[in-house]
Amino acid sequence: MSLSRRAFVRTLGIGGAGAFSTALIVGRGREALAWGPDPVEEMLQASPDTVMIILSSNENARGPGKAALDxxxxxxxxxxxxxxxxxxxxxxxxxxxxxxxxxxxxxxxxxxxxxxxxxxxxxxxxxxxxxxxxxxxxxxxxxxxxxxxxxxxxxxxxxxxxxxxxxxxxxxxxxxxxxxxxxxxxxxxxxxxxxxxxxxxxxxxxxxxxxxxxxxxxxxxxxxxxxxxxxxxxxxxxxxxxxxxxxxxxxxxxxxxxxxxxxxxxxxxxxxxxxxxxxxxxxxxxxxxxxxxNDPSHMEWEREENRKVRDFTINELGKMGFESAESQTNFLFVDIGRSAAEFREACRALGVSVGRDFPPMEQTHARISLGTMEEMQRALEVFRQVLTN
Ligand SMILES: Cc1ncc(COP(=O)(O)O)c(C=O)c1O
Structure with missing residues (x-):
């Protein structure tokens, strides 16, 4: 198993035996990959046992629905x-x-x-x-x-x-x-x-x-x-x-x-x-x-899951004093009051990969993709550590 594949499986806590599993398909990290070094590989090389959370390319952390996998x-x-x-x-x-x-x-x-x-x-x-x-x-x-x-x-x-x-x-x-x-x-x-x-x-x-x-x-x-x-x-x-x-x-x-x-x-x-x-x-x-x-109910479920994660994350960041722009998406653009690069490096060292720089707002705002609820709960602990200490 390649390093990336290991990382995806660990990140999602799923994967394993099925021929086509969610972990193989979500292909997480691609958008970030197009703009710089592979964040997954970089983190694994720095610390092979890190459990990573990839929030840098706005992919769907839950992958496709069962109908698609079947x-x-x-x-x-x-x-x-x-x-x-x-x-x-x-x-x-x-x-x-x-x-x-x-x-x-x-x-x-x-x-x-x-x-x-x-x-x-x-x-x-x-x-x-x-x-x-x-x-x-x-x-x-x-x-x-x-x-x-x-x-x-x-x-x-x-x-x-x-x-x-x-x-x-x-x-x-x-x-x-x-x-x-x-x-x-x-x-x-x-x-x-x-x-x-x-x-x-x-x-x-x-x-x-x-x-x-x-x-x-x-x-x-x-x-x-x-x-x-x-x-x-x-x-x-x-x-x-x-x-x-x-x-x-x-x-x-x-x-x-x-x-x-x-x-x-x-x-x-x-x-x-x-x-x-x-x-x-x-x-x-x-x-x-x-x-x-042919399975629109899965999309309704996915939209609702994402909304729950979005509301939770916006709320938790708000409690820390950091405002997110209004979002109808699976990512947030957050006023972190410091450079995105500084925030990104600090998060990466603690096992969370967030979005790249977005000029002209790279000195104040960071883009954070939404993962699963469990991933965001863990990521928020990292954000708290990085942003409030
Ligand atoms: C706004 C927007 N358009 C298009 C794309 C391209 O997506 P893909 O080539 O995977 O369909 C992306 C990918 O991140 C995106 O964010």
């Missing part, structure tokens, strides 16, 4: 050696479209091996030198990184005092831009915009800057418990150039299986698929995703 285990036999397709290419897009409602059809869904590819495709399709990207700051950094790598301009609009995206400022910056990246809920600030504000923003940009694409990244929207928060699927089906990016890596607990998708009009999706390779989703992943979509 679907994987039911298919893991010699037949995977064949190019068989007893799930048709339409089945997964059709199941996703059905789950989104609003009249979405299979043709309105473009799957990819992770939503990172959709973000890359969006930038390649809509941004160019002279047609900038508009993004909040701080926000999820991949589109800005891809834009800079292309030598194109990034217009960054700071979040407001509540750490929400400044939608008016972004609409102004969108004039003549190639693409607007609207991360709702926003990673890393966790703040979320209600459906009616997102809809008004889209209508405003579509009419005031025709030809500007709008990418709404809803990676965390399944965690929203506020009923005013909803997907912009209707807008993506209504307007050319407006599309969603969604992922099975977060609330569906399938980060290691790699599945994301775009939703929008067929012309918009054609433009995306021509711009960047999106990968081919494996039969195992498709089976697990369809099984998850």
């Amino acid at each position: 679907a994987l285990n039911g298919r893991a036999d010699f037949k995977v050696g064949r190019y068989q397709r007893d799930i048709s290419r339409e089945d997964l897009p059709a199941a996703i479209a059905k789950s989104l409602g609003h009249g979405a059809q299979a043709e309105n869904i473009l799957t990819s091996t992770g939503s990172s590819h959709i973000l890359e495709a969006g930038v390649r399709a809509y941004v160019s030198v002279g047609r900038p990207l508009v993004t909040g700051t701080p926000s999820y950094g991949n589109p800005a990184r891809s834009t800079r790598a292309m030598g194109a301009e990034v217009r960054e609009v700071p979040v407001d005092s509540n750490l929400r995206l400044d939608l008016d400022g972004m609409a102004d910056a969108a004039q003549g831009a190639g693409l607007v990246f609207l991360c709702n809920p926003n990673n890393p600030t966790s703040a979320t915009h209600p459906a009616e504000k997102v809809s008004a923003f889209i209508e405003h940009v579509v009419s005031s800057s025709p030809g500007t694409g709008i990418l709404v990244d809803e990676a965390y929207i399944d965690y929203a418990t506020d009923p005013s928060v909803a997907s912009a699927i209707a807008e993506s089906l209504t307007y050319p150039g407006v599309f969603l990016a969604r992922t099975f890596s977060k609330a569906y607990g399938m980060a290691g299986l790699r599945l994301g998708y775009a939703a929008g009009q067929t012309g918009t999706l054609d433009k995306l698929s021509r711009a960047w390779g999106l990968g081919e989703v494996s039969l195992l992943t498709a089976s697990a995703a369809i099984a998850s979509l």
Whole structure:
């Protein structure tokens, strides 16, 4: 067993014998991995017996539901050696479209091996030198990184005092831009915009800057418990150039299986698929995703578990005097009143890995992903030690 695998099993307190177990699939640590050294490996090398808690990549600590695990285990036999397709290419897009409602059809869904590819495709399709990207700051950094790598301009609009995206400022910056990246809920600030504000923003940009694409990244929207928060699927089906990016890596607990998708009009999706390779989703992943979509009660359970952990963690941090931004996600953005790096190093030494720096707020705020209740109880002891001593 590799060091990482040992770490995941110990971290989750599960794993063991099953062919496909939660521990194998959650793939925890990937987002953090993309930005720096592997936090898991680093900690194990420093202290091989450390019991670690990984709260750095916003994954689902509980992994996929039983229906998804059963679907994987039911298919893991010699037949995977064949190019068989007893799930048709339409089945997964059709199941996703059905789950989104609003009249979405299979043709309105473009799957990819992770939503990172959709973000890359969006930038390649809509941004160019002279047609900038508009993004909040701080926000999820991949589109800005891809834009800079292309030598194109990034217009960054700071979040407001509540750490929400400044939608008016972004609409102004969108004039003549190639693409607007609207991360709702926003990673890393966790703040979320209600459906009616997102809809008004889209209508405003579509009419005031025709030809500007709008990418709404809803990676965390399944965690929203506020009923005013909803997907912009209707807008993506209504307007050319407006599309969603969604992922099975977060609330569906399938980060290691790699599945994301775009939703929008067929012309918009054609433009995306021509711009960047999106990968081919494996039969195992498709089976697990369809099984998850057919089991909405598990998602309700997952959302509620996460809400309990979120409320508990916000409350405990509040008692220590540290305020978290309003969160509809599975992570918190906390005003720790010191540098994120200092906090991160101190936590790491005590067996807890928290999020990387998020400029321009890295001198005051830290992002903490939510683990299981048990993990957070232990992590809070570490936070208390680090923040209040
Ligand atoms: C806001 C946001 N979008 C997209 C992604 C990419 O996720 P994936 O490629 O695993 O689907 C992430 C991952 O952390 C994210 O936080």
